[in-house]
Amino acid sequence: MTTTVGVVVFPGTNCEMDAVFAVERMGGEGRLLWHADDDLGGVDAVIVPGGFAHGDYLRPGAIARFSSMMGAVAGFAADGGPVLGICNGFQVLTEAGLLPGALQKNSGLRFLCQPTVLRVETSESILTGRASMGAELSVPINHFEGNYTCDDETLARLRAEDRIVLRYVDNPNGSVDDIAGVCNEGRNVVGLMPHPERACDELLGSADGAVLIGSLLDAA
């Protein structure tokens, strides 16, 4: 049976169809989930995609976390369902308390849209099950607030529990410990700032993100 991935749409979200295209390219089926609804419709996994949910007003993700759909997503995650937050979706998941830490402005105080090289730090997550430890993947970033930060205690736990999923090889935004993506304790919720859905097609410059989207489908 085809794996179905729900993609959450807030007003201001703009990467929802890109997420659907990438899921379908990897053999899954994408289904849009409206923020004001509260029914996941039986999907096997959830992507909270990139964009500017609610215009990033107040701060990225601060309003989106209160939506009824995010309540449903939190319940799905608590039951072990795979949830992936990409870029603005990562920001939403940290605001919602589903992932630790926060994303602050890039250290250079500029929006950055550019390729980055990511190193896979664990294959024990819903995003990296198909990937090899230490593999380097070319995946682009596209953000102003992608500078991951957390307190020392949280960082120590993330390291000790092997929850740093991806690191930048050449840190573009000042993220603590070069962190590009992290997972929760249950390893079923992952957030990352880079856009794997933009790296699933050699014609667009890289297909290295396919292993990540494929891993999500495996986990569903």
Add this chain to the structure above:
Amino acid sequence: MPVVSQPLHRALGLTDDEAVRIDEILGRPANGLELAMYSIMWSEHCSYKSSRIHLGRLPTEAPWVLVGPGENAGVVDVGDGIAAAIRIESHNHPSAIEPYQGAATGVGGILRDIFTMGARPIALMDPLRFGPLDDPRSRWIAEGVISGVSGYGNAVGVPTIGGEVVFDRTYKGNPLVNVLCLGVLPTERLVLGQASGVGNLAVLLGSSTGRDGIGGVSVLASAGFSADDDGDKRPSVQVGDPYEEKRLIEACLQLLDEGLVIGIQDLGGAGLTCATSETASRGGVGMDVDVSAVPRREPGMEAHEVMTSESQERMLAIVEPGGLDRVLAICERWEVTAAVMGRVTDSGSLRILDGFDGEVLADVPASSLHDEAPLYDRPMAEPEAPSGPSGEDLQAPADVGADLLDLLVDPAWVYRQYDHQLFLNTVVGPGDDAAVLKLRHPTTGVETGRGLAMTTDGNHRWCSVDPRGGTARVVAESLMNLACVGARPLAVVNCLNFGNPEHPEVMWQLSEAVDGLAEACVAFGVPVVGGNVSLYNESAGTDIDPTPVIGLLGMVDDLVRRPPGATLVDGHRLVLLGPSDVSLDGSLWGATWDARGGVLAPLDLELHQRVVDLVRELVVSGRVDGVHDVSAGGLGVAVAEMVSRSGVGAHLARIDDHRALFGEGPSRVVVVVDPECVSEVLAAAEAAQVPTTRIGLATGDRLIVKGLLDVSVDDVAAAHTDRLPEALGAGTTNR
């Protein structure tokens, strides 16, 4: 209501003759509100009254053109039931006053022009021109404009796939901020900005109406800047909200998808006055507008303020009464305010009412606002030849290598701040000769296997030397840029940025440029489907150099591989395709030494077409591993850019002097060829009757031109990539 008086119409920017003409149309003296409406609709910005008699000389027809100039955007058929909508506009004057908001609202406005046609915007391009980098105010403007494009374009969710960044003293005090948008739509969904059906409703969608931008087009875009402080013009600059625009786009596209809209029109320059009069005039109907029903941002606004406000993120939709409930429901879903504020009538009149049954505040023929503005055939005179040396008169440089490094500017610092990948279409993004997007069906997302290519080009130095020949060369360069990514041309849009039309020299430049554009488009068989004219680009009494900017849309018929781009491959040969005729007159190198005037290298239109066809064929067939158009800065800059991007050096010969290195001429391209394919490529060129010169080898860690210069690859790359971060990186606008 103000009483009509000579000072009022003059204060609104109308001439005495225009005021008389208005009274003749009405058969009575116009009241204050009516004068305000005429003053903005008959402004230079809205009516093109100085340029229109010239624009008729442009070729606008081709079998694939669905909508030509005059509508909100040009539309061409791109096959598979898909149409592409394209438009270019300027936001020069607002950006000079308030760079961030000026640029941001420029992006917002061009997007609305595209989804007004029923198209989803899929790409933006931003040709930007600023004063010199050593001028602090020009740096402030540049930094603010780039932040505005980034801040608005990224958040509204449309990728910025290319453009230009030019720094030159001619733009000191008057930057050029042009913005182009490309959209796609199912051909059958094409809608036009017109009202029809007596009794249908006009619904205002989006943002509330405030006092921002009142008189923007007449005050800002239709007058030059003085040397004095222009701080008093700041209230005329609008403020943008990309989140409002994003929801407006989604709501409007859903209204169109569900067939709920008879006609739709954006509110841009001249606000409600323009949107209501244009939709009524195009539909041959009238409209009653209840000004009291317009949602307002602040209390106490007068009718003339509501009717002329340029508040952003607003659309006017014409809907049938039976569909209104569904329209309102869709708007509620997207959190877009919707207010019924007009009715279509059969009177031909635009009536402004205080309540549908209330007092009549204005009553004018809708068509008289839209297309009865006076047309001016302004006096023209060829300017005197500039004094001082031309580029050809200059002495050879003491250090050719240093001069070359000084000419390099990598725009990457700019486009890294723009999302250029959204929608998963971007095969070639900013920084190459042209951008390439996958062409997908706009509603299903199904890939067609074909691609759309886009380039924007301008060259004020060539157009200053020879506006007619320079403009033709800009079109020629656009064609070559498309060929470098394997595309053939489909349609031109143009943004004509010129000085004060009341100066006869400026009108001569404009007329010559239109002729040059027409000649080139006819020769290359490319229709002009839209354009924008921006006049009064002057500062402290000095007009800018004539700057027509060309946007060219093309098609990649079989998108199977990424074009090689402007790069070098170690061990491969460099071959120059095209003629060796060049000139230092009008060159980038000459301009750095303040040279002006002279004669451009000849443009042979037939030879140019042959080179374009050859280059496209070589790229499409994968027979070259690097390709770069030779343009500003000549062969030297072209090869240096390839060195910087690849990190591979080059050893060149047969470039005898600084003239051969920095001289500029049309129809020239550098290709990088595997040694085993060189004879094949040369044979193809010979068969196409295209001259070739084998200029050297890509190798090592130095750029060496025998007898002229020897610099390290690292120095080339540093000069190229560090220029903008060093000048602008510290920043002044923290957004």
